[in-house]
Amino acid sequence: MENRINNRLTLLRDFMRKKNLQAFIVPSTDAHISEYIPEHWESRRWISGFTGSSGTVVVALEKAGLWTDSRYFLQAADELSGSEIKLFKDRLPETISIPNWLKQELTDNDCVGIDGHVYPAKEALKLKTELEVDKIKLVSDYDPFEEIWDDRPPLPRNPVSIHPVELAGETARHKIERVLAEAAKHDTNSVWISSLDTIAWLFNIRGSDVPYNPVAVAHAYISQSEHVLFVDKDQITAEVDAYLAHEGVKVMDYRMADDFQATLCNMSVCLDSSKVSYRIYQLLSSRNWVVDTVSVADLLKSMKSEVEAEGFRQSMIRDGIALTQFLMWLEKAVPEGLVTEYQIGLKLEELRSRQPNFVSESFPTIAGYASNGAINHYHPTPEKSKKIEPEGLLLIDSGGQYLYGTTDITRTVAVGALTDEMKKDYTLVLKGMIGLSSAVFPAGTRGSQIDVLARQAMWAYGINYGHGTGHGVGYYLNVHEGPHSIRPEENPVTIRQGMIVTNEPGIYRDHQYGVRTENMMLTTLAMTTSYGDFYNFETLTLCPIDTTPVIIEMMTNEEITWLNGYHQKVYDKLSPYLSEEEKDWLKHQTKAI
Helix, strand or coil, X not given: CHHXXXXXXXXHHHHHHHCCCCEEEECCCCCCCCCCCCHHHCHHHHHHCCCCCCCEEEEECCCEEEEECHHXXXXXXXXXXXXXXXXXXXXXXXCCCHHHHHHHHCCCCCEEECECCCCEXXXXXXHHHHHHCCXXXXXXXXXXXXXXXXXXXXXXXXXXXXXXXXXXXXXXXXXXXXXXXXXXXXXXXXXXXXXXXXXXXXXXXXXXXXXXXXXXXXXXXXXXXXXXXXXXXXXXCHHHHHHHHHCCCEEECHHHXXXXXXXXXXCEEEECCCCCEHHHHHHHHHHCEEEECCCHHHHHHHECCHHHHHHHHHHHXXXXXXXXXXXXXHHHHCCCCCCXXXXXXXXXXXXXXCXXXXXXXXXXXXXXXXXXXXXXXCCCCCCCCCECXXXXXXXXXXXEEECCEECCEEEEEECCECCXXXXXHHHHHHHHHHHHHCCEEECCCEXXXXXXXXXXHXXXXXXXXXXXXXXXXXXXXXXXXXXXXXXXXXXXXXXXXXXXXXXXXXEEECCCEEEECEEEEEEEEEEEEXXXXXXXXXXXXXXXXXXXXXXXXXXXXXXXXXXXXXXXXXXXHHHHHCCHHHHHHHHHHCCCC
């Protein structure tokens, strides 16, 4: 591995010297600033060997580094081992930032290269300003991987399908009208969108160009006079073409997007610089009035309609049935010595695939036994997978794509004897999850203001976790969705009625075990008083929570009442679809404590 990666770094440095670049930055994103990307754009993975979904590689002529967050510290250290790439633990106070590292390594008039087609515009603009202070130039003209990556995969070209209006709940034409009306509040009459999930939502289409995400590679432009979808025309069937035309959408070839942008002049364009590439931002801002704001389409997409909310509820029933069957299987299989971490993912996919309207997993299953549970985004492989022994904790984070919803759930299961520390940590995580689940808060509340509810129980013991507590989830779309979030970092987007959010506190003991419990929740109106609207959360996920590790004495009466009520709901919702044996098992698992 180390020789292959170091050879690739040599190729990149040769390219840099030819272009007079003293450093080159390789982000994790693609031309659509996606989190999960087609193989064609996995340049950061190719150059470093690091497989996590988030991270940035910086290559100078003599040194190289990878910056990634706490979810991937252990994984990155393992995958970078033997290469010359140094791990920088991002967001820690002692870690030098990428701009400061560049300033430390470079001198006046040196050049830093990025590929403007895949670099987020917001980050590029900030980086350019920071570097210019030290007379370092940012060059965005080159994609070195077109030259040095010999077997680079081509862009995907899979067929686009229609997401029928009875499932979508709203026509594409009406969604376009709503997005343009929202943009008009910013005094703009057009919108540019590059986010693949937003385009899929807006036009009621789906695809399979990105693993686990039902999206197609495309750009979109909508205005008062025209609506354009830029996509490889080979992906559009006659049926889809006719459907789009009926919704007032014109199809243009994906490769024409740059030329189209160059023709726009004196337009007012609404875009989100964190969701478009630097190249697109440069083209549009050179001849038009650009309003840079949180994506108006993303905001509308995040507030689910009642049709979408009901779709999520139905998908949770299907998912809950499969999870019940899985946990029954796991209980029997572990003592027999038949289970590895990798087999857990296979079994979950098998059981979910038996459910009506199942499409695929929503992300690769994270099954971490014992010490692997402390690696937040650990993914077992057939070659590297622990056998599950009948002792300790097993963390399982998985999800499914259904035609009427996307699921994301984590359960930590006691597969045998536990230590007192394991039980305490498990109970603290459960208390945090219940604390956020029980929240009531006024309209206008930001996620950072309620994040503490998931952490305060563990803070009392001097414990914390490094990841966010909650993210949005798409409606038969990406499992991670914005623009809202629940995390300590400030996010100006408030939590609004109809928003889906996960609730997933955790505790991780490096090289020992991990605990995380995760449910999905729907933001609903709790009450309206003289002080305004107040919201609360409807828990959507339907799956028993293992109560064997719970230290009941650490739980309040209110927390015990919540847990018992949740388990009664799980049984009531799932039991009509289960066999007698499955009902009996679930009845025992959901009994009141």
